Amino acid sequence: MSNDVHRPWGAWLLLGLAAYFFLHVLIRATGSPTLELDEAEKMVVTQWWAAGYSGQPPLYAWIQAVVFRLLGADLWSLALVKNGLLFLTYMFVYLSARRLQGDMRLAVLATLSLLLIPQVVWESQRDLSHSVMVTCMAAASVYVMLRWLDRPTLGHYLLVGVVFGLGVLSKYNYLVFAAAAGLTLLTLPRGRALLLDVRILISAAAALAVTGPHLHWVLSSQDMASSGLEKMDFGQGIWPLSGLGEMTLAVLAFLTPLWLVMWMTFRGDFSRVFLRWQSPAGQFSLQRYLLAVLALLVILVLLGAAHFKDRWMLPMLWVFPLYVFAMMGSSALTPGRVRGYIATCVVMPALVLLVMAWRVNDWAVLEDRQRHVxxxxxxxxxxxxxxxxxxxxxxxxxxxxxxxxxxxxxxxxxxxxxxxxxxxxxxxxxxxxxxxxxxxxxxxxxxxxxxxxxxxxxxxxxxxxxxxxxxxxxxxxxxxxxxxxxxxxxxxxxxxxxxxx
Incomplete structure (x- = not known):
């Protein structure tokens, strides 16, 4: 009965997000013609088709090149691609949350929680491209994976391979997400059965077909392709203390202020989330997934990684609000808490729209040495x-x-x-x-x-x-x-x- 009452929430959520991202397109396309770093890179690499361009995979560049050829190489095309991907990210998060959580309110609140993650709500608008792409593909991967777990048809095996292959082509840190998801499935009877099914070879073949040309480029252009790994400063600092410290700070920076707002709103219910062990009876254990992510990050540290950035956590930790709301359940959703949490989530994008308009226009309030000047x-x-x-x-x-x-x-x-x-x-x-x-x-x-x-x-x-x-x-x-x-x-x-x- 509760879901029937709150069913319109989903439609209003998607409609509001569509309007929000349309305003971002309008602001960017009518603002300063000076491009940010990632925008400028797309103006260069989209002039030709290639299996690889730099230290990042080529999927975003391919999509941007198609839109440039259809609509022209201008600010409108740049803004449409980025905000289209961001809208799809929120949509896939909502669809996944709706499958994982029985209450529509939980799914909507989990999706709105992305607005409290700075790397999602601000940095993705300011100057990110590959990170936007990989977050979208990670969200799409979870949704496709949940459908596959529910109905393991031949078509879903094929779709899983294609989507996971495209994820690898979006940004290399997608591999940590994919590995964590695979490890989580191996801990569940349902997941093990589907992974050991002979049809998984179809998924593997599809993923290899999608990534094959780029993998060949990586092997033949190792100096350029490996430049992304250099950012992690392998072998630098005091091993492993420097790496563990940087990793911890990156995780905390990524989840702040989200966890603070959650704690202030839901208090004891939020704190108890981390004291419970989630039953593996569901389709996919978000708790085991997050533990797998942390374990893989620690392994990277032990292998010598000494530098981490909070934006690198985007494809891995965006599921955190889904996990929290799934663990809290509907009993934590009093009317006052729901209203307060939604109000806080809505304030953030309003502020982002205002500051973004400042940045891309000649408004003296932000007279600093930023690229738009x-x-x-x-x-x-x-x-x-x-x-x-x-x-x-x-x-x-x-x-x-x-x-x-x-x-x-x-x-x-x-x-x-x-x-x-x-x-x-x-x-x-x-x-x-x-x-x-x-x-x-x-x-x-x-x-x-x-x-x-x-x-x-x-x-x-x-x-x-x-x-x-x-x-x-x-x-x-x-x-x-x-x-x-x-x-x-x-x-x-x-x-x-x-x-x-």
């Missing part, structure tokens, strides 16, 4: 005044390169920080090398070697022709850009030879 429009005007029209733009990183593509859409933008694409060389095209400088305008060794290998001119030629363009942003900050420009220098072989004077 970079004067790329003024830089584009200065380059046009110097004769640059179209051609090849190269920068040391994707931030400058991607932002310049916004202003020169007919040009190809490239960077040594991502795998090289197919150079499109047109006779009469210009060559522009540009990067941001903080002090002396010196050509970086990696950038110089890349340009010399792919385009022809030597580092000494480029160093000789460097010009510095000093610009001031709307907030009064000074930005210096070093540029080397050779108008009309391209020929069909992409070897410009000596620069044109």
């Amino acid at each position: 970079h004067p790329f429009d003024a830089l584009a005007e200065a380059l046009a005044d110097r004769g640059f029209e179209r051609g090849i733009i190269v920068s040391d990183g994707t931030f400058v390169a991607g932002n310049l593509r916004m202003h020169f859409p007919d040009s190809q933008v490239l960077s040594p920080s991502v795998a090289p694409g197919r150079l499109r060389c047109e006779a009469g095209g210009d060559v522009l090398v540009a990067w941001e400088v903080s002090q002396e305008a010196v050509l970086g060794q990696r950038l110089g070697a890349w340009v010399e290998h792919h385009l022809g001119p030597s580092a000494s030629d480029m160093q000789r022709d460097i010009q510095v363009i000093s610009l001031e942003s709307w907030s009064g900050e000074r930005f210096d850009f070093a540029v080397v420009l050779w108008p009309g220098a391209l020929d069909g072989a992409c070897r410009v030879g000596r620069p044109v004077s």
